[in-house]
Amino acid sequence: MSGHSKWSNIKNRKGALDAKKSKIFGQLSKLIRIAVKEGKSGDPQHNSNLRAVLEKARAQNMPKDKVQRAIDCGLGKSESGRELLQITYEAFGQFGEAYLIEAITDNPNRTSGEVRFILSKHNASLAGPGSAKFLFERTQDHVYQPKIPMVLTDEQMTMVQELAEELLNNEDVEEIYCSTGGVN
Secondary structure (H helix, E strand, C coil): CCCCCHHHHHHHHHHHHHHHHHHHHHHHHHHHHHHHHHHCCCCCCCCHHHHHHHHHHHHCCCCHHHHHHHHHHHHCCCCCCCCCEEEEEEEECCCCCEEEEEEEECCHHHHHHHHHHHHHHCCCEEECCCCCHHHEEECCCCCEEECCCCCCCHHHHHHHHHHHHHHHCCCCEEEEEECCCCCC
């Protein structure tokens, strides 16, 4: 009869619902930050992209404090008063594929620990500066493209996609570029 108590059912349902909301709020926060950066304004009356994203956030019942935190982050302010830093992490996956992970954070130690943990769960590891970046070239629209794209099997690409998805779920990670050419 284990797992049949009322509390257990409520806990499991609430946990699943909270995980779903967290993922949606993370994606909306990222969209808000991008809209603020591109529009160079945190005022929805002067930034039409921000206004559209805020309507989506309201439709999902995103709390005002999370919305304000995302706007402040897009403007370069953080709640702790520290300056926001843009950091590029370099990593290698279990199949030898290279990753460039761009993050914006007010606490680089926390972010690197979180990125390192996610990578280790997927048999990947952080690399030193410059060890993976030479495998990419930056285009004029500031996007990294692999110089020589790696070819992986469908099963391996699925695992690469799972890693990229988990990294993107991290609140500080903005973009991911992979030497397979299929992730970002």
